[in-house]
Amino acid sequence: MPAIGVAYLGPVGTYTHQAAHQKFGPSAKYVGQDTIKDVFNSLSPTIPFGVVPQENTIFGSVIETYDQLRHSNVGKGLFVVGEVTLGVQHCLLARKGIPLSEIKDVLSHEQALGQCQGFLSKHLPSARQMKMPSTAAAAEAIATSEEYATSAAICSKICTTVFPELDVLEESIQAMNGIDTDSSGLGNRALIRIQHSDGARTSDLLLPLSVIDLGVSRIDRRPSLCGNPFEDMFFIEVFQRSEGSKWGDEVSDAMQRVMKAGWKACLLGIWHC
Amino acid sequence: MPAIGVAYLGPVGTYTHQAAHQKFGPSAKYVGQDTIKDVFNSLSPTIPFGVVPQENTIFGSVIETYDQLRHSNVGKGLFVVGEVTLGVQHCLLARKGIPLSEIKDVLSHEQALGQCQGFLSKHLPSARQMKMPSTAAAAEAIATSEEYATSAAICSKICTTVFPELDVLEESIQAMNGIDTDSSGLGNRALIRIQHSDGARTSDLLLPLSVIDLGVSRIDRRPSLCGNPFEDMFFIEVFQRSEGSKWGDEVSDAMQRVMKAGWKACLLGIWHC
Numbered sequence: 185m186p187a188i189g190v191a192y193l194g195p196v197g198t199y200t201h202q203a204a205h206q207k208f209g210p211s212a213k214y215v216g217q218d219t220i221k222d223v224f225n226s227l228s229p230t231i232p233f234g235v236v237p238q239e240n241t242i243f244g245s246v247i248e249t250y251d252q253l254r255h256s257n258v259g260k261g262l263f264v265v266g267e268v269t270l271g272v273q274h275c276l277l278a279r280k281g282i283p284l285s286e287i288k289d290v291l292s293h294e295q296a297l298g299q300c301q302g303f304l305s306k307h308l309p310s311a312r313q314m315k316m317p318s319t320a321a322a323a324e325a326i327a328t329s330e331e332y333a334t335s336a337a338i339c340s341k342i343c344t345t346v347f348p349e350l351d352v353l354e355e356s357i358q359a360m361n362g363i364d365t366d367s368s369g370l371g372n373r374a375l376i377r378i379q380h381s382d383g384a385r386t387s388d389l390l391l392p393l394s395v396i397d398l399g400v401s402r403i404d405r406r407p408s409l410c411g412n413p414f415e416d417m418f419f420i421e422v423f424q425r426s427e428g429s430k431w432g433d434e435v436s437d438a439m440q441r442v443m444k445a446g447w448k449a450c451l452l453g454i455w456h457c
Numbered sequence: 458m459p460a461i462g463v464a465y466l467g468p469v470g471t472y473t474h475q476a477a478h479q480k481f482g483p484s485a486k487y488v489g490q491d492t493i494k495d496v497f498n499s500l501s502p503t504i505p506f507g508v509v510p511q512e513n514t515i516f517g518s519v520i521e522t523y524d525q526l527r528h529s530n531v532g533k534g535l536f537v538v539g540e541v542t543l544g545v546q547h548c549l550l551a552r553k554g555i556p557l558s559e560i561k562d563v564l565s566h567e568q569a570l571g572q573c574q575g576f577l578s579k580h581l582p583s584a585r586q587m588k589m590p591s592t593a594a595a596a597e598a599i600a601t602s603e604e605y606a607t608s609a610a611i612c613s614k615i616c617t618t619v620f621p622e623l624d625v626l627e628e629s630i631q632a633m634n635g636i637d638t639d640s641s642g643l644g645n646r647a648l649i650r651i652q653h654s655d656g657a658r659t660s661d662l663l664l665p666l667s668v669i670d671l672g673v674s675r676i677d678r679r680p681s682l683c684g685n686p687f688e689d690m691f692f693i694e695v696f697q698r699s700e701g702s703k704w705g706d707e708v709s710d711a712m713q714r715v716m717k718a719g720w721k722a723c724l725l726g727i728w729h730c
Contacts, residue, residue: 390672401660
């Protein structure tokens, strides 16, 4: 049997790569993509799964992912089928043999640099901080470019398996503790995309919400694709308040009520976590 | 009487500058700031007003603005006191005497370039497109740098008053029509920031929403500042469904109900538009 294909937001060694590994294990065939849009576009019978970042606890929702969820193929051929909560542990990596005291520059994605300011100002106060397109790109730069031979990268530990010439100098250097995945709550979930049928600015979002009658854990808002100013799409993540009845039926009934209230509703996915 | 001080997201000639002019007129003293955060921080007895972008119809909410609204001084000393809806009309500007046929490069902010792709591919298919930090920075570059003497900038018309050496080659070149400000709806509005008291991932957002009993026009979600993973702040923009009663009392009563449902609530502002 061929390995299952999984697209993810690359390059090799990103936190999305790590999340994909956590879900699909070592035997899947991982295909890194340059952008979140590319992950969506690459899905096919041979690459049936894609992993994209939805949110991080410091910088919030990932706009590019929600923008892709606006397209009509999501909810038809493509569906959300699961979620992974990853306790992001930033590590400080450097080439083997380079001690902390010799580090001149620290490279990482802007967000990761921001999350590690406490560590950096305490332990590397005079190191220059350089922004890179991703944490994995920072690891690649210090591993492969002589210019950065005495630099460190802030990135995921997985980068040491991708670049064996690198070592971990420090683990878990971010401001916030890692996420306890249990605290994120277990249960049945679904994602519903709703939009007012005529989309005026004064559409009252309470009308569909007041009839949903499911738990609501997230609401995200993006401009719709139709071109009318201030016509929004809302992404409502719902959860089952108490088990017992069939979750699929509960969601389906809720969508019927939303549509009776004059709003369009499309089920983007249903999953258990 | 000294002119009223108004801080805005600069530099001179941005759409935020234009929105500020629309609200405060020609006699105010405008103080451009480098960042949205700087606009908030610059407010003082001599600069009592600030203008920041909240949303545009193509790219959605402006994250940096909502992030500033998370801070506890908003809703105490600082309040949202009004809104301006601006029909953004991108213009193509060049130095006086340079015709469209001689344009080699087009400079603008990435979003504005994106919004004008239709015009550019039709009228300037071979011009190089160059990203600049803002539309106003593009205007400044073509006005002041000899390197860009035969370049055009996509920006607001206001830039021709800031840089009199520039002329408008084309007006309203964006994909979408300007916004009819009337369509955005008039009436009484308020912005309320809510947060669950203990902030679990499965906090049911329907509990406070179902008791608000006001019109809800916008819901935005940002990570809270407390450091707990997935503890969100929600920004609920509400509107008065029918005039008659006192809007301030309606909002105050709604907030009491939200707090009784176990959520924190803070009034960030109340205004008429």
